[in-house]
Amino acid sequence: MPIPAPLAQVQIRRRDADSCVADNGFCPDWIVDNLDRYGTPFLQHVYLTVAAVAIGFAIAFGLALLAHRRRWLVGPITAATGILYTLPSLAVFFLLQPLTGRGTLTALIALVSYTLLIIFRNVMTGLDNVPTETKDAGRGVGLTDRQLLWRVELPLAVPEILAGVRIAATTTVGLATLAFFAGAGGLGGQIFSDINFKSNVVVGGGLCVALAVALDVIVLSAQRLLTPWQRAR
Amino acid sequence: MTTTLAFLSEFADGIEFIFSSRESNTGGVQVGGSQLLDLLWEHLKLSGVAVVISCLVAVPLALWLGHIGRGELLATSVANVGRAVPTLAVIAFFIAYLGVGFTNVALALVLLAIPPILTNTYVAVRQVDREVVDAARGMGLSAVQVVRKVELPMALPGIFAGIRTSVVNVVATATIAPLGGVITLGDPIINSSVYGDAGRLGASIVVAVLAVGTELVFAGLQRAVTPRGLKLQSGDAPRRRPFAFPKRRIQTSP
Numbered sequence: 001m002p003i004p005a006p007l008a009q010v011q012i013r014r015r016d017a018d019s020c021v022a023d024n025g026f027c028p029d030w031i032v033d034n035l036d037r038y039g040t041p042f043l044q045h046v047y048l049t050v051a052a053v054a055i056g057f058a059i060a061f062g063l064a065l066l067a068h069r070r071r072w073l074v075g076p077i078t079a080a081t082g083i084l085y086t087l088p089s090l091a092v093f094f095l096l097q098p099l100t101g102r103g104t105l106t107a108l109i110a111l112v113s114y115t116l117l118i119i120f121r122n123v124m125t126g127l128d129n130v131p132t133e134t135k136d137a138g139r140g141v142g143l144t145d146r147q148l149l150w151r152v153e154l155p156l157a158v159p160e161i162l163a164g165v166r167i168a169a170t171t172t173v174g175l176a177t178l179a180f181f182a183g184a185g186g187l188g189g190q191i192f193s194d195i196n197f198k199s200n201v202v203v204g205g206g207l208c209v210a211l212a213v214a215l216d217v218i219v220l221s222a223q224r225l226l227t228p229w230q231r232a233r
Numbered sequence: 234m235t236t237t238l239a240f241l242s243e244f245a246d247g248i249e250f251i252f253s254s255r256e257s258n259t260g261g262v263q264v265g266g267s268q269l270l271d272l273l274w275e276h277l278k279l280s281g282v283a284v285v286i287s288c289l290v291a292v293p294l295a296l297w298l299g300h301i302g303r304g305e306l307l308a309t310s311v312a313n314v315g316r317a318v319p320t321l322a323v324i325a326f327f328i329a330y331l332g333v334g335f336t337n338v339a340l341a342l343v344l345l346a347i348p349p350i351l352t353n354t355y356v357a358v359r360q361v362d363r364e365v366v367d368a369a370r371g372m373g374l375s376a377v378q379v380v381r382k383v384e385l386p387m388a389l390p391g392i393f394a395g396i397r398t399s400v401v402n403v404v405a406t407a408t409i410a411p412l413g414g415v416i417t418l419g420d421p422i423i424n425s426s427v428y429g430d431a432g433r434l435g436a437s438i439v440v441a442v443l444a445v446g447t448e449l450v451f452a453g454l455q456r457a458v459t460p461r462g463l464k465l466q467s468g469d470a471p472r473r474r475p476f477a478f479p480k481r482r483i484q485t486s487p
Contacts, residue, residue, distance in 0.1 A: 024329075082448075083445060086401055086405075086444050086445050086448045087405075087441045087444060087445065088404075088405035088406075088408050088440050088441065088444050089405070090405075090408045090409060090419065090422055090437070090440070091408065091422070091436075091437040091438070091440040091441040091444075092437075092441070093437075094422060094433050094434055094437040095434070095437050095438065095441065097434075098239070098240035098243040098244060098434070099240055167316065170313075170316045170317050171316060173317070173319065174316065174317070174318070174319035174320060174321075175319075176319075177319040177320070177321040177322060178320075178321060178409070181422075181423075188319075188321050191321060191322060191325050192321070192325070192412070195325050195328055195329065195412060196328060196329055197329060198329045198330060200329075201322070201325040201326055201328075201329040202326070202329075204322065204325070205318070205319065205322030205323075205325065205326060208318075208319045208322055209317050209318055209319075209322075212316075212317035212318075213317060216317075
């Protein structure tokens with residue numbers, strides 16, 4: 001009994017794809033057919049990263065402004081955020097679980113705690129690198145401390161501050177791959193669900209790298225927009 | 234109030250797991266207590282092998298690149314790429330393509346450990362005062378002698394900063410090595426069906442303490458290897474660490 005030609009073709013292609021999956025090869029067909037299963041984890045990953053960096057930036061920036069006024073705070077804040085930075089993320093997820101349970105909140109607390117040191121250190125470096133002459137000139141034209149901070153020091157510190165944000169963002173993309181241990185999903189859960197299957201690992205890992213690069217480019221563009229005087233050069 | 238007590242008792246249970254062994258949830262095997270020493274040994278062995286190999290690869294390469302003043306793009310982009318590729322993805326990649334086992338997981342960790350060492354060593358060598366190097370040449374030192382007697386000692390604090398970053402990263406990352414079949418301290422965390430919730434919490438505490446301890450030990454080592462001549466002029470120390478503060482010398486982490 002001859003099978004109609006188009007149907008036969010479909011069957012052959014599917015068998016090829018299946019054998020590729022069965023042989024655990026790198027299967028473009030399987031990737032195209034199953035791309036939609038990476039959608040939700042990817043969005044979770046984006047959410048975790050962006051939220052963690054945004055919250056971390058708010059906290060670290062506030063701490064840095066505080067330490068800028070009261071220099072003695074620099075040491076203690078650096079030491080405290082340094083300890084948070086050293087703790088392995090996997091351990092932090094489970095140390096927090098008795099307190100905050102499983103879920104996005106636990107993952108976010110851990111991820112935020114990693115961004116603090118990076119951003120704090122870079123904001124401080126940026127503020128400290130503002131030339132004294134520039135600050136004196138600002139004072140000379142009659143700026144108050146607050147005006148000096150927001151109109152002179154912070155704009156000049158933008159490159160260092162955003163360099164910190166870039167490092168924090170790419171680091172967080174990597175750490176968020178472990179967030180599924182805390183029950184917060186993300187691409188790591190997708191990678192882990194079939195860790196022996198090459199196609200899955202390549203797509204999951206590739207999406208992480210793509211996200212890290214994309215965030216890097218976005219922050220770089222923001223830096224160009226925020227520092228027009230550097231473009232003129 | 235009851236919730237407060239509940240989490241306190243969970244922590245107490247986790248701490249008890251560290252100090253006394255118990256039967257596993259699946260039965261038959263003793264876990265916790267002294268069994269953790271085996272896991273600790275495997276953890277340290279895996280981390281040690283990975284760090285030693287990456288030092289042997291990265292330090293000579295970066296010393297040489299720094300000495301001839303080439304490969305700046307390589308040295309800096311290695312760090313950026315290394316940061317963008319997630320640990321879990323690298324380990325998963327190695328497991329999927331090469332299979333599980335000590336060697337493969339150690340190799341994956343080597344890839345993670347190389348970037349900070351390479352970049353820090355390169356930067357440290359490049360920041361050795363050119364006039365000092367010229368003076369050494371003028372005294373008739375050969376290229377190898379310049380590297381060994383001038384550039385290496387002066388770059389040592391920077392090199393150790395890189396090694397310290399890598400060691401702490403590797404010790405933290407070795408926690409997920411059980412995914413690749415190496416039974417490290419991460420085993421109770423990842424296979425909690427065997428060890429139970431107390432085991433998971435207990436191992437988390439041990440791993441956290443181990444990471445902070447490693448950081449402290451290597452911060453001390455970094456101070457110890459700093460040549461005395463450099464300590465004297467530590468006023469301009471910030472150049473040694475890429476993101477350290479100018480003016481004052483502050484340890485960025487304990």
